[in-house]
Amino acid sequence: MVAEAVYETPDTTTLELFTGNDHLDYKPGHFLTIDPHQFEALERFTSFLEDLKGKREPPRAYSMASAPHEKYLAVTIKEERYASGATKYPPLLSPLLVKNIVRGMRLVITGFTGPYTLPADISSKTDHIVHVCAGSGSVPNFSMIKFALAHHPAIRHTLVYSNKMWADVIFRADLAKLAAENPESGDFEPTSGHPAPGRDAGG
Numbered sequence: 001m002v003a004e005a006v007y008e009t010p011d012t013t014t015l016e017l018f019t020g021n022d023h024l025d026y027k028p029g030h031f032l033t034i035d036p037h038q039f040e041a042l043e044r045f046t047s048f049l050e051d052l053k054g055k056r057e058p059p060r061a062y063s064m065a066s067a068p069h070e071k072y073l074a075v076t077i078k079e080e081r082y083a084s085g086a087t088k089y090p091p092l093l094s095p096l097l098v099k100n101i102v103r104g105m106r107l108v109i110t111g112f113t114g115p116y117t118l119p120a121d122i123s124s125k126t127d128h129i130v131h132v133c134a135g136s137g138s139v140p141n142f143s144m145i146k147f148a149l150a151h152h153p154a155i156r157h158t159l160v161y162s163n164k165m166w167a168d169v170i171f172r173a174d175l176a177k178l179a180a181e182n183p184e185s186g187d188f189e190p191t192s193g194h195p196a197p198g199r200d201a202g203g
């Protein structure tokens with residue numbers, strides 16, 4: 001059940017999920033999947049796109065934004081756009097998850113899996129991790145950073161994170177808070193390469 005929908009940026013929402021007493025056995029970096037067929041509101045679009053593409057629409061993968069030691073389970077979804085002439089089909093699931101899911105709604109998730117995880121013995125391998133991310137690609141790394149700060153405090157983190165605009169930076173306040181709470185583990189220095197006129201160059 002959706003316990004909270006947190007609007008991170010204009011096109012990105014974090015869904016905090018309440019899963020009852022289920023044991024949440026996942027690693028930082030793992031993803032879950034959400035099958036679009038479960039949403040009645042998408043039924044026509046799903047069938048139409050399946051006819052056009054000639055194949056069944058697969059479940060979509062979403063990395064966990066939460067870390068295993070945290071009380072809640074969360075995924076963070078960025079809305080895909082349809083650009084006339086550039087994208088082949090309109091995106092199916094992400095617009096619904098970002099804009100139309102509200103607290104109390106129920107959805108079926110499947111998980112957890114994926115090879116992109118923080119190894120359990122990471123402390124014996126390195127004392128500095130450089131995370132290189134763009135857009136919603138920061139989601140699994142956000143989970144890894146939170147988990148590593150709690151369980152491997154000797155490791156420093158450098159996050160190189162690219163976005164089109166400052167307003168697109170997901171977890172900006174959370175990252176600044178983590179950096180302030182863990183001054184030994186990393187520097188938080190938002191920088192802007194070439195801010196275009198009219199864009200928010202703050203930070």
Ligand SMILES: Cc1cc2nc3c(=O)[nH]c(=O)nc-3n(C[C@H](O)[C@H](O)[C@H](O)COP(=O)(O)OP(=O)(O)OC[C@H]3O[C@@H](n4cnc5c(N)ncnc54)[C@H](O)[C@@H]3O)c2cc1C
Nearest residue numbers: 060061062063076077078087088089091092093094136139
């Ligand atoms: C391991 C993994 C983790 C992920 N984690 C996240 C995450 O944390 N957050 C997040 O926001 N996203 C994540 N994603 C992306 C996510 O799974 C979806 O791909 C994304 O939300 C778009 O889904 P959609 O249904 O909205 O769009 P889709 O309907 O899948 O369409 C997306 C684009 O693909 C094109 N397209 C679709 N089908 C075809 C086709 N048959 N031929 C040609 N072009 C096609 C469409 O035109 C459109 O431009 C992850 C993906 C993977 C694989």
